[in-house]
Structure formats: C-alpha cells, structure tokens
Amino acid sequence: MALDALADVLETAGRLFGRFISEAVIEFMLKGVGYLICRPFKPSVDPDGLRVLLVGLLFWVLLIWFGVELYGFIRVDACLDGGSFDYALGACST
Numbered sequence: 001m002a003l004d005a006l007a008d009v010l011e012t013a014g015r016l017f018g019r020f021i022s023e024a025v026i027e028f029m030l031k032g033v034g035y036l037i038c039r040p041f042k043p044s045v046d047p048d049g050l051r052v053l054l055v056g057l058l059f060w061v062l063l064i065w066f067g068v069e070l071y072g073f074i075r076v077d078a079c080l081d082g083g084s085f086d087y088a089l090g091a092c093s094t
Contacts, residue, residue: 030056 031047034056038045045052079085079092086093 026053029060032056033059 031052034052034054035045035047037055037059038052076085084093085091
C-alpha cells in the first residue's frame with residue numbers, strides 16, 4: 001500500500017517535471033525566441049505557428065555551433081600565446 005502511494009507521488013512529480021521542461025524549452029526558449037526574430041519581418045506572425053518554432057530551433061542550433069567554433073578559436077589563440085598549435089593533431093605544443 002505504501003509503495004503504491006510512493007509510486008503515485010513519483011508519477012505526479014515526473015509529470016510535473018515533464019510539463020515544466022515542455023513549457024520552458026518549447027514554449028519559451030524555442031517559440032519565444034522564434035517569435036521575437038520573426039515579428040519585425042512579419043507583424044502578423046502566429047506565435048504558436050510552425051515557422052516560429054523552426055526559427056527558434058535554428059537560432060539555438062546556430063548559437064551553439066557559434067559557441068563551439070568560438071571555443072576552438074580561443075583555445076588555439078591561448079596556445080599560440082606561449083607555444084605552437086599542431087592543427088593536424090589538434091593539440092598544443094609548448
């Protein structure tokens with residue numbers, strides 16, 4: 001009996017957590033950013049439309065890609081301050 005109650009509490013907590021992730025990620029991070037980007041170009045854009053979702057997703061993919069590339073440039077630059085960078089190996093040699 002106690003295990004059933006615990007299972008119900010964990011199921012409810014899991015659903016609440018899933019709902020929070022759904023709302024935070026999809027609604028705010030994807031659709032919200034997509035809407036902010038689309039709005040200046042098309043004033044009558046649907047805030048819940050597929051275009052807004054795809055633009056938001058593209059924004060985050062490009063932002064992550066840019067961050068990874070920037071990290072690589074910073075790593076090479078830091079290496080070149082005190083040594084040399086072997087591009088074939090992708091490693092710093094001092």
